Amino acid sequence: MATPTITQTxxxxxxxxxxxxxxxxxxxxxxxxxxxxxxxxxxxxxxVVKANAARTLTITCGGSVDTLDITSxxxxxxMAFPDVAVVDxxxxxxxxxxxxxxxxxxxxxRGTNATKWQPAPEDAAAYSDKAAAAAVDGQTQQDIxxxxxxxxxxxxxxLLNGQLYIxxxxxxxxxxxxxxxxxxxGTLKVVDANGDTVGTWTNAGxxxxxxxxxxxxxxxxxxxxxxxxxxxxxxxxxxASGWTDTSAYSRFYDTDGVKYVQASLRYGxxxxxxxxxxxxxxASWAGEIKSSNAVYAALDNYPxxxxxxxxxxxxxxxxxxxxxxHYSSTGATMPAGxxxxxxxxxxxxxxxxxxxxxxxxxxxxxxxxxxxxxGKRLLYCYEMPSPMFGDVGDGxxxxxxxxxxxxxxxxAQTVTTGNYQVFLQKYGDGSAFVxxxxxxxxxxxGTPGLSFGWELKAKQSDFDQLRLEKDDGQFVPPESDLxxxxxxxxxxxxxxxxxx
Numbered sequence: 001m002a003t004p005t006i007t008q009t010x011x012x013x014x015x016x017x018x019x020x021x022x023x024x025x026x027x028x029x030x031x032x033x034x035x036x037x038x039x040x041x042x043x044x045x046x047x048v049v050k051a052n053a054a055r056t057l058t059i060t061c062g063g064s065v066d067t068l069d070i071t072s073x074x075x076x077x078x079m080a081f082p083d084v085a086v087v088d089x090x091x092x093x094x095x096x097x098x099x100x101x102x103x104x105x106x107x108x109x110r111g112t113n114a115t116k117w118q119p120a121p122e123d124a125a126a127y128s129d130k131a132a133a134a135a136v137d138g139q140t141q142q143d144i145x146x147x148x149x150x151x152x153x154x155x156x157x158x159l160l161n162g163q164l165y166i167x168x169x170x171x172x173x174x175x176x177x178x179x180x181x182x183x184x185x186g187t188l189k190v191v192d193a194n195g196d197t198v199g200t201w202t203n204a205g206x207x208x209x210x211x212x213x214x215x216x217x218x219x220x221x222x223x224x225x226x227x228x229x230x231x232x233x234x235x236x237x238x239x240a241s242g243w244t245d246t247s248a249y250s251r252f253y254d255t256d257g258v259k260y261v262q263a264s265l266r267y268g269x270x271x272x273x274x275x276x277x278x279x280x281x282x283a284s285w286a287g288e289i290k291s292s293n294a295v296y297a298a299l300d301n302y303p304x305x306x307x308x309x310x311x312x313x314x315x316x317x318x319x320x321x322x323x324x325x326h327y328s329s330t331g332a333t334m335p336a337g338x339x340x341x342x343x344x345x346x347x348x349x350x351x352x353x354x355x356x357x358x359x360x361x362x363x364x365x366x367x368x369x370x371x372x373x374x375g376k377r378l379l380y381c382y383e384m385p386s387p388m389f390g391d392v393g394d395g396x397x398x399x400x401x402x403x404x405x406x407x408x409x410x411x412a413q414t415v416t417t418g419n420y421q422v423f424l425q426k427y428g429d430g431s432a433f434v435x436x437x438x439x440x441x442x443x444x445x446g447t448p449g450l451s452f453g454w455e456l457k458a459k460q461s462d463f464d465q466l467r468l469e470k471d472d473g474q475f476v477p478p479e480s481d482l483x484x485x486x487x488x489x490x491x492x493x494x495x496x497x498x499x500x
Contacts, residue, residue: 001028001029001030001095002025002026002027002028002029002030003029003030003031004023004024004025004029004030004031004096005023005024005025006021006022006023006024006031007021007022007024008020008021008022009021009022009102011074011102011104013048013074013104014074018104020048020102020103020104021102021103021104022100022101022102023096023100023101023102023103024100024101025096025097025098025099025100025101026098027098028095028096028097028098029095029096029098030093030094030095030096031093031094031096032092032093033091033092033093033108034091035091036091036092036108037061037062037084037091037092037108038091040062040083040084040085041084041110042080042081042082042083042084042110042111042112043061043062043080043081043082043084043108043109043110043111044078044079044080044081044108044109044110044111044112044113044114045059045061045078045079045081045092045106045107045108046076046077046078046079046105046106046107046114047076047077047103047104047105047106047107048074048075048076048077048103048104048105049070049074049075049077049101049102049103049104050070050071050072050073050074050075050101050102051070051071051072051099051100051101051102052072052099052100052101053072053099054069054070054071054072055069055070055096055097055099055101056068056069056070056097057069057070057094057095057096057097058094058095059079059092059094059095060092060093060094060095061079061081061084061091061092061108062081062084062085062091062092063084063085064081064082064083064084066079066081070101074102074104076105078114080112082112092108141159141162142159145157145159145164155167155169155170156170178201178202178203179201179202179203179204180203181203182203183202183203183204185203187200187201187202188200188201188202189201190211192210197209198210198211199211216238221240221241222238222239222240222241223238223239224236224237224238224239224240225237225238232253232255232256232257233253233257234252234253234257235250235251235252235253236250236251236253236260237249237250237251240264247264247265247271248264248265249262249263249264249265250262250263250264258277259274259275259276259277259278260274260275261273261274261275262274262275360471362471364380364381365380365381365383366378366379366380366381367379384457385467385468386459386463386464386466386467386468387459387460387463387466388415388457388458388459388460389411389414389415389457389458389460390455390456390457390458391407391408391411391455391456392453392454392455392456393405393453393454394427394451394452394453394454395444395451395452395454396449396450396451396452397430397432397444397445397446397447397448397449397450397452398448399448399449400448401445401446401447401448402435402443402444402445403443403444403445403446403452404441404443405441405442405443405444405454406440406441407439407440407441407442407456409440412439412440413461414460414461415458415459415460415461416458416459416460416461416464417439417440417458418439419458419459420437420456420457420458420459421456421457421458422434422437422442422454422455422456423454423455423456423457424444424452424453424454425452425453425454425455426446426450426451426452427450427451427452427453428450428451429447429450430446430447430449430450431446431447431450432444432445432446432447432450432452433445433446442456
């Protein structure tokens with residue numbers, strides 16, 4: 001047969017450009033592979049091939065012959081040649097009818113299971129390195145940036161005016177080292193929209209000129225935090241310098257969010273103030289406790305309590321409407337209206353004393369009552385584990401054996417009437433018991449005509465959940481001999497001065 005004309009050409013196989021052999025046969029021809037089958041065994045021959053039209057190829061391997069029908073499209077074919085026994089120089093050859101053929105990835109292997117052709121690892125590595133180097137050398141900075149960031153879709157890097165920037169929001173793990181000897185590791189600087197520095201971080205530490213730290217606002221002369229109720233300020237605390245010297249302060253705002261009361265500590269002095277723009281554009285200091293030759297408190301800058309070197313207690317005011325008191329270890333001056341005497345504080349209000357919050361006493365609570373024969377005596381409060389109110393009264397059981405006791409309507413609105421206690425005392429022979437307890441009355445059943453007294457106890461409205469609340473205050477009992485007081489009390493009983 002004639003010898004074909006063989007050249008290299010580039011074709012596309014499975015979407016990939018390939019370099020293959022182009023075989024042109026103007027008449028029937030044959031291509032022989034010499035010295036390939038060099039031992040008797042099972043062989044497999046595979047190739048990727050197409051022709052200019054449908055053709056039939058004849059494949060000879062050793063002494064075995066088989067035919068292969070191909071088309072005008074690339075396809076992979078595998079042919080088995082079992083028990084090949086004949087070995088000579090022309091051990092494998094292909095007979096082509098007249099036409100044009102394209103061959104790629106011809107592979108002859110021993111065995112009965114075909115494997116896909118792979119280049120030698122050394123060749124593959126060399127080709128990969130060469131191809132990668134060529135690909136990189138052919139790319140511009142913009143090409144590489146687009147590849148890394150998927151044309152800017154992947155965040156973290158920014159290419160601007162030939163400069164490559166790293167977006168710190170996407171830095172993950174690792175340690176950023178700043179400062180060092182002579183600040184050799186550099187400085188972290190933060191600037192605002194105008195390019196002005198708002199803070200730096202160097203080997204000398206952090207210098208924050210403005211901004212926030214954990215909700216605390218930093219300015220040139222203050223660090224403060226405001227607590228809001230809705231959209232208005234409710235309270236504020238901070239450190240300030242310049243406008244009130246160096247001080248720590250705390251404010252509580254009125255409901256308008258403008259007026260406030262303030263306590264501040266400066267120069268070791270505690271200052272109390274109220275700011276009201278309707279009165280003055282400046283804070284009016286209401287009080288001050290100083291540490292100098294004396295410690296005192298002042299009202300409108302007039303002292304009303306002073307502890308001086310003689311341990312004196314003095315009350316001074318700038319008006320005749322206030323009291324004056326002076327006491328020292330060397331003598332006492334007690335003008336009319338004395339408030340402090342024998343370690344007791346006396347309140348002499350004209351219209352009583354009103355407490356608008358909880359009132360806690362670590363000692364006893366009592367009322368002083370004058371008696372005809374025994375002078376002024378103390379009557380003590382009856383205490384309960386829960387805040388309670390009570391009412392007392394009397395009644396009489398009717399002919400039907402029932403008595404209806406209606407709760408005072410005003411009293412009923414001061415207590416919880418869903419569950420209250422009623423205690424009865426009979427005044428005569430017969431029986432009496434509480435049959436029903438309603439929100440506005442209770443019913444006593446018993447002997448007709450029987451008189452009785454009753455006492456009602458109910459928990460105070462709005463405080464019905466309180467019971468034996470914990471008091472964190474520490475009570476120090478008075479330094480007195482209770483046994484001695486008891487002995488004195490028994491003596492007064494024996495002398496008949498107290499009727500038991």
